Amino acid sequence: MNKTKIMSILMVTTMILASLAGCLDNGETIDDGGVVIPVETPLGVSLTATDAADGAVDGKVVTGVISGGEGLSSFVWKVDGIVVSEAGLILSLSELEVGVHNVVLTATDEGGNTNSSEVIFTSFEVNIAPTISLTVDSNAYAMFPVNWSIAIADENGDPLTTSVDFGDGSVGSTEENGTHSWQSEGTFTLTATVTDDEGEATTTTNEIVISDNLPPTLSVLLTPQADGKTIITLEEQINLSIQSSDFESQILYQLVEWGDGSEELTSDVLVSHTYTVAGVYTVSVEVADHHQHTTSWQQSIEVVEEVADTAAYQYYLDNLPEDDAVEQELDSDSDGTVDEAAEAENESGYDWESDFDDNGDGEADHDDGNIGNWQTKDDNQVQSVAESNDTSGGGRSAREGDDPLTDMEGHVDDNETSTEIPDKNMSDEGEIIEDLFPGVEDEMNETEGEQAYEAEHYEELINGTHAMWWNESFSEDIDGDGLEETTCFRATAIMWRDADNDSNPERVIIYRVKYCTADRDGDGANDFTMYEIEALNATDLNDNGTPEMIEALHLISVTWINGTVVDSNTFLVGMAGVDLNEDGNPEKAAIAVAVIRQVDLTGDGSFESESIVYAVIAIEDLNDDGTPEKAIAVIHTKIKLDPEGDGFVNTEIQWTQVVFAKDRNNDGIIDDFQAAQFGETKFDNNSDGVVDTKTAGWLGLRVEDRNFDGQEDKVSMAQGWENNVDDNSDGIPESQTKWFAASVIKDIDADGNAEHIWYLLHAVESTDSDGDGNWDWENATAAGAEVRDWNSDGNIDYYAGVRIFSQKTAEHSNGWGSEIVAVWIVQFWDINSNGHFNIIHAVNLVTVHWDNNSDGNWNTEWGSGNVWHGIDYQGDGNYEREIYVGYEKAVSDDDADGNIEYSVEKITVHSRNSSLTGNLEHEYYFHLVLTKGNISTAGIAQYENTTLVAYETWNNTNRQETQAVVLVVDSWDYDRDGTKEAETVHVHHDNRN
DSSP: OOOOOOOOEEEOOOOHHHHHHHHHHTOEEEEETTEEEEEOOOOEEEEEEEEOTTOOTTOEEEEEEEEOSSSEEEEEEEETTEEEOOSSSEEEEOSOOSEEEEEEEEEEETTSOEEEEEEEEEEOOOOOOOEEEEEEOSEEETTSOEEEEEEEEOTTOOOEEEEEEOSSSSOOBOSSEEEEOOSSOEEEEEEEEEEETTSOEEEEEEEEEEESOOOOEEEEEEESOOSSBEEEETTOEEEEEEEEEOSSSOEEEEEEEOSSSOEEEOOOSEEEEEOSSOEEEEEEEEEEETTOOEEEEEEEEEEESSGGGSHHHHHHHHHSOOTTHHHHHHOTTOSSSOGGGGGGGGOOOOOHHHHHOTTOSSSOOTTTTTTTTOOOOOHHHHHHHHHTOOOTTTOOOOOTTOOTTTOGGGTOOGGGSOOOOOOTTOOOHHHHHHHHSTTHHHHHHHHHTOGGGOHHHHHHHHHTSOOEEEEEEEEEOSSSSSOOOEEEEEEEEEEEEOTTOSSOOSEEEEEEEEEEEEOTTOSSSOOEEEEEEEEEEEEOTTOSSSOSEEEEEEEEEEEEEETTEEEEEEEEEEEEEEOTTOSSOOSEEEEEEEEEEEEESSSSSOOSEEEEEEEEEEEEOTTOSSSOSEEEEEEEEEEEEOTTOSSOOSEEEEEEEEEEEEOTTOSSSOOEEEEEEEEEEEEOTTOSSSOOEEEEEEEEEEEEOTTOSSSOOEEEEEEEEEEEEOTTOSSSOSEEEEEEEEEEEEOTTOSSOOSEEEEEEEEEEEEOTTOSSSOSEEEEEEEEEEEEOTTOSSSOSEEEEEEEEEEEEEEETTEEEEEEEEEEEEEEEOTTOSSSOOEEEEEEEEEEEEOTTSSSSOOEEEEEEEEEEEEOTTSSSOOSEEEEEEEEEEEEOTTOSSOEEEEEEEEEEEEEEEOTTSOEEEEEEEEEEEEEEEEOTTSOEEEEEEEEEEEEEEESSSOEEEEEEEEEEEEEOTTOSSOOSEEEEEEEEEEEO
């Protein structure tokens, strides 16, 4: 038995004031010298419990009585220890759970005295009788089996047994359904009984009338024959083929009613009728035997003046979409840009100038001036210290291999001066495009291939049914001059299935083709042709007037001929949709619009102008929550121009706009959104079939919610374009430009503070002014920046920026005549995440190369690189650790004979270590210059100079010492045979503490 809890507590009657009044009236008094003093009786509480008025054993009424006391202040009911809200002294309980229950009433008077009373009772389980219903026909014929069935239920869930008595003395049944045949005519009573395991039983009865006469049989064939409703025009005739018979006797009469007020009694097998007024009519046939038993047939037909008047055609018009539905979805403001992708138009990539040339002077200042303003040790000062040879204080002498001055690895940490470009978390152009548009191409192909946009689909559907067909010929005035000069032929097929004749068809198929021609100039040749296709396929499964599945198409194609000019225009609107539960949220839907124009000026079959514009929008919402799991909208434009009519397209334009959205976890929230547009324009200026000039561009936006929390956590934007120009059509482009910019912002926890941001910019520009096929120059810039906020507190914890610039000139068959490459890098770390950078790393590199004889090898080179690294442990702007590394190299072979006129290499390392209070505790300086002159092809120099200047000092509590050394070596090998004819060495060394 199903157990229920206390459901309600009913409030009843008793007035508290009345109870109090009774207490006062019945109180005792004491006579004290003529003064009557009332004596209060103690506060009393009593309870009685009775069964509920309806006799239910699971209900009780508990009545409380409160007496005495100093005036009642309050009382509280508790049922099974739980306080219940009840304003009166009668408590009604219902639907109690089986078991023992206790009710307590506690009263408190105005003097603070309390008293309680408790009543205990038991609630027993209630057995509810089962239910039963019996279904059987009310009339049947003897000897024929009749279906019957019973439906039983028991609220307590008890096991049930059934019995059915057919009322004719035959053996009954214990099943819940079956068939039974009565052997004679008469009225019989069927009795069905259901009993539970406690003996509770319920019985129901039905009567059936058994007759010994069978009704006549009737078969009617209506032509024109159709699947569903028959539709005819006023000129057409409807025909009936009637077949009837009776088993016991002859047919008494056969009545045909045409639904327009006319009827006829006929024994003919074939009858016909023509209608004079359009409308919907019900045609019926009734036959009767001599026992007055009848059989009837009926069918609804629609009579129209023309096919456009049919309910089916109106159904088609009601469901055909507007032709601007897709354009409004993608570009509601008609500015030529997909609304959702407009934000990407402002994506300019990494603004490298703000990091590397903030003041716009053309010089890099990304290091906050630390490289350009770095003050290295003065070589002359170091030399004067070294030459003093002051060894006071017990200075030590340096031993070869153990001198910290020449041991650079002991003073420079690789990770502190790393010049690796920090781009490992940035993507290239191909990866960005793949990330922006995954799956878009496949969805576009699937959407554009929808069969609902193809006329052949509807033609195959209608040919697979018994449809009503009409063929008609007529004339029209197409150009509006008052003359019907156009001859038209139209074929129409309609299938309208409406089984219950409620004007809500369960299935409709329409296929209508119109073909027209005209000879407007009267030369005997048609100069105008037009064909139009209207098609519909709709299904209304539950017959409520709203189709759950629908496909519709409207296509018009018109061709005008004027002399040799042939102008063809095609317009198409199509749609497909499925909304099985009719909640207004289609599970699948698609709309397409297309406009095509083709112009042939010479009549040779080659189009001088051709344009195609199509737009498609499609959704898929399989879980029917109103938010599609996939939705895509596309507009594509393609234009071709061949003004010379030679078959070679001189101008071709293609442009696509697309929006694609996904709800990947089906929670009703879009978590992946993509918007983009891309296209190109191509020119063949001399009409040789080869593209001379081309411009291509694209932009895209993608917003992702990758953890499905309803907040965007990744936004990607990019745009790019490419332009190739060959104005003189010699196959050699005069210029080429490429530009690309992108950004990605990630906010994983969706708190408004991005944890990861990067920007990217790439541009290349090339020019060939003399048209020799070699670029005169090419400039390329690549720049990127990365920002990290690891703890998402709004403070930048890491920032890195990089810019690479190259300029190449005088391209030749073996390479370039010259090349300049510059690299700038800046990196910042906020270790404490307090808004102050603790580590700064800055790099700039510049190299210049010349190929003086165009052999593909650099003859003259120059390069310079600087690195500055600072650590500010306290974040107070004072760097406790600084290191500077500089490198410069120059090699000159201006006459490109293989003999190098000179080469110079310079290396500088300078570091400082200070205490937290700003005192310099350690400084190291190392400067090396290698100079060579008149170097042979074997690499032997006629003159060499090596100059080393080094300095190191310690000033802390553990060590106070200074070292300085200067080394100058000059050597000569006059004949460059590898043997030095002269060499001088100068060494100055100082060590003091």
